[in-house]
Amino acid sequence: MADPRTVDIIIPTYRPGERFIRLLSMLEKQTYPYHRLIVVNTGEDLMPDSVKKMLGSMRDVTLNHISKEEFDHAGTRRAAVEMSDADLFLCMTDDAVPADIFLIGQLVSAMQDPDAALAYARQLPETFTSESEKYTRSFNYPAKNRKKTIDDLPELGIKTFFASNVCCIYDRKIYERLGGFVREAIFNEDMIYASAALRSGYASVYRSDARVIHAHDYTAMQQFHRNFDLGMSQAMHPEVFGRIRSEGEGIRLVRQTAEHLISNGHAAEVPGLIWRSGWKYLGYRLGKSYRKLPHGLVRRFAMNRTFVDRMDRRG
16 A cells, blocks of 8 residues: 655755756656655855756745855754645755655655654765765665664664764654754754654664765865864754764774775775874864864854854854
8 A cells, every 4th residue: 555645855955056956857756756845045046047947847846045144954954844744754955866766765665664753865975986985875874774763872872863864754743743853053953853753762764775876075174174063063962962972983984994995906095084084083073172162263163154153143
C-alpha cells in the first residue's frame, strides 16, 4: 500500500546556480511526488533569471526572498516549516542534487518506523572531487542503514546526534510536539533538534539508499571559518554538546583518510589533508572559546558574520 502522507520540500538558497537547477529538475522526476516546494532565497537580486524561470515552470512553488541580515540556519528553516501544511517536510540545501528518482520515496519509507522523528540521506561526492573528500563522504555516510536512539550514545558519542539538513526529512507532528528547530543557530540546527528528539525517546534514521550528490573541496581558510562556527554552536548549546567530546572522531577521520590516501596511490594529497585539518582544528577550538575573544575577532573568524552581528546588537 502506498504511503498517503504528503511531503513539502524546504530549501534555503543563496546565489543558486547550475546545481540548483539540476536539483529542481530531479525533484520533478521523483517517483514519490512532493506536495509543495518552499524556497527561501537570500537576496532577490542574487537569484539568476535562469533559476527564476525554472521555478516559474514548476508546480506548487512558494518563493520568499529575505535579506542577508535575516538569514539564520535555524530561524529561516523554522519560518519555512510554518508555511508548510504537509505531514512530512524535507529540508535540503540548494547544492544537494538527488542521485536518482527514488530519493523522496526512500526517505518516506524510513519514516514508516513509528519511532522515527527524522531520517537523513547519504551524501555522495562528484566524480571530480578530491580523493580525501571522497573518503570523508564515505566515512560520514557509509553504505549501510542505521537507526539511532539515545541508547547508542556510549558507542557512537557525538555521532549519535549526527544528522544533516543537506537532505533530512521530518515528521511534522513530532516536530511540533518537540517545539521545532531552535529559533537561532549559527550552525548545527539539525543536530540540536536530533538531540532533543532522541532524548525524548524518538529515533533518527540514516538511509544509505536515499542519496544526494553533495561534497565540498574547501580551502584551509574555508575549513577554519566553517569549523569556527561549528565550535561556536557547540559552546552555545551545552545541553547537547557539553559532556560529549567530538575531537576524537575528527582525529580518527584524519588518520583513516591519510591511511586511505597512502594505500590507494594518493599520497600527494596527505600534506594538504594535514594542513587543512590543522586549520579545521584551530577554528573549532577558537569557536568553542568564542566568549573569551573580542567581538572583532569573533566576527572575523566566523563564516556566518550576520549571526555574530545580531548577537552584538542584542548585547
